[in-house]
Amino acid sequence: MGPLLKVCGATRDADPALLAGAGAGLVGLWHGVPGGPAELSADRLARLADAVRATGTAEPVLVTFLADVAALTAVLRRTGIRWVQLHAYQPPGVVRALKAAAPDAVVVKVLHLRDGACVESRFVPFYTRAGTDLFLLDRVAEDGRVGSTGVALAPGDVLRAATGLPRPFLLAGGLGAGNAGDYAAATALPGYAGIDVDTAARAAGGAFDPAAVAAIAAGWGIGAPAPS
């Protein structure tokens, strides 16, 4: 399997087909992101997850700040979503309990880069032993905000954080069609599994732009996902 393209923050009925058609193999759906502009109710999450699966080539990803494992498990059961992106500072115990309660879940734990350093670096062995399937490197904004900063990670910081990670990793944070070359050293690592994008996938008004998504896929050498 080649590298993955995940696009984050679908909200409209048309988004899943648009994103899958433009090359996204993973579509991020927010639930449990308080105040987030793409936050979905449980009903809406279930409906959009169905629409993502109906594309035949893309898989829905629950993107969440939730740390309540019972609530997370209930959402996965209700929606049939397998991929979970723990985007906040959920501790390793949440990963362990989630994998125990939902063994089929594919757990993506975000590692936050701030001021050039990985905030959770000391906890990587614990997240790994707890059952994390993939890590995702993302940036923390100057004001402490996480998720969709639209601000590029420094390539040297990414390389330092990604080198030696014991699980495959995705890159995020200000990635777009034109900056794959900046991260060539990180994407050459054996664990590189793909990228995760929000801001650069959208047109000026905020709606997803299929041409922008296709350009990101082309710029990062990501081919069309195989039918699932």
Ligand SMILES: O=C(O)c1ccccc1N[C@@H]1O[C@H](COP(=O)(O)O)[C@@H](O)[C@H]1O
């Ligand atoms: O997109 C968001 O606002 C968001 C909110 C909460 C959790 C994750 C979120 N998105 C993540 O942001 C990065 C990509 O951001 P960008 O390309 O720099 O805008 C990615 O990890 C998304 O999953």
